Amino acid sequence: ITNEDHHDIDDDDDQLNVEHKIVPTIYNTTETEPHKKDVPLTQESSTTQIIESNDLNFDIEYLIKKEPEKYIYTPIPKDYLSLVHCTVKCNKEGLISKTFSLYFDGQNENDRTFLLTARKHLKIDGHSEYFIGNDEKSLKNLNDENSIAKLKGINLTGTEYVFYNQNNQQSVAIIYNTHIFGSKEPRNITVLLYNVEKPIHPLKENETIIGEWRAGHATDLIEIKNKTPVYNKESKVYSLKLLENRVKQPSHKNFQLLITNGDREEDIIMQFGRIDDNNFALDYRYPLTAMQAFAIALSSFHNRFRT
Numbered sequence: 001i002t003n004e005d006h007h008d009i010d011d012d013d014d015q016l017n018v019e020h021k022i023v024p025t026i027y028n029t030t031e032t033e034p035h036k037k038d039v040p041l042t043q044e045s046s047t048t049q050i051i052e053s054n055d056l057n058f059d060i061e062y063l064i065k066k067e068p069e070k071y072i073y074t075p076i077p078k079d080y081l082s083l084v085h086c087t088v089k090c091n092k093e094g095l096i097s098k099t100f101s102l103y104f105d106g107q108n109e110n111d112r113t114f115l116l117t118a119r120k121h122l123k124i125d126g127h128s129e130y131f132i133g134n135d136e137k138s139l140k141n142l143n144d145e146n147s148i149a150k151l152k153g154i155n156l157t158g159t160e161y162v163f164y165n166q167n168n169q170q171s172v173a174i175i176y177n178t179h180i181f182g183s184k185e186p187r188n189i190t191v192l193l194y195n196v197e198k199p200i201h202p203l204k205e206n207e208t209i210i211g212e213w214r215a216g217h218a219t220d221l222i223e224i225k226n227k228t229p230v231y232n233k234e235s236k237v238y239s240l241k242l243l244e245n246r247v248k249q250p251s252h253k254n255f256q257l258l259i260t261n262g263d264r265e266e267d268i269i270m271q272f273g274r275i276d277d278n279n280f281a282l283d284y285r286y287p288l289t290a291m292q293a294f295a296i297a298l299s300s301f302h303n304r305f306r307t
Helices: 002-010 013-019 058-064 134-140 209-214 288-300
Strands: 022-024 085-092 096-105 113-122 129-134 149-153 160-164 172-177 189-194 221-226 228-231 237-240 254-261 267-272 279-283
Touching: 058 113, 085 288, 096 134, 096 288, 113 134, 113 288, 149 288, 160 209, 172 209, 172 254, 172 279, 172 288, 189 209, 189 254, 209 221, 267 288, 279 288
Parallel strands: 022 237
Antiparallel strands: 085 096, 085 279, 096 113, 113 129, 129 149, 149 160, 160 172, 172 189, 189 221, 221 254, 228 237, 254 267, 267 279
């Protein structure tokens, strides 16, 4: 593969990972979702699609429509039971460049609201980074100076990323396992997230939260893992029951992230997967913000050569 070809396939490498695709299985809406509990319908518990939170001051639709800049930094409340539905659109800009846009999905296809955008940049030393902004019109001109946040690759293989928030603080890290060449097993994902109820611990210039975590010093980090896909011996494919049937196509990018709650049960806090050639479903809930969920999704748009 030439260097130019590598750039071309870098963001969308499903054709190179046919054996590692994860098939979305049909989700039966009559089933009890693993992340939801039966909640009595009271005046304090709204039954609308937009608000299912006891915190009546948190109106997701209002924040998105009226205060989008505030919304992208706001964690979803713990008692908001539904996943927030978003779509990531991948836009090809020439032969080797791609940009990404995040939209909140409204009641129908014509009710989408723009939230965030990102442009990938490959540095001279081979490391990749994504500049994130909230101005759809300036997408092509996003750079290190005018971006509001950044996702930086910290190794050449593209298996480790650190997200820098609007205050240039490291608040999220994403780690992909290293596959052995020839392995058909899906990739494993670890996400490190600072506890939203605690202040972010400042780090020195040469430190990362991944390094602190590996050294056992990062006690304020929440460790999140992806749900392991199920392997079918007859069809010889991996499958994943992605909620609400929003993910339509097999892809090695399809994944769900799990967190252990106070009852030691696993809650799905994010799911991501391919809808069609250019669109991906991105659904998330507490403790993630829209900005953090978008950064995690962006990290999946990279071809990780197997070693």
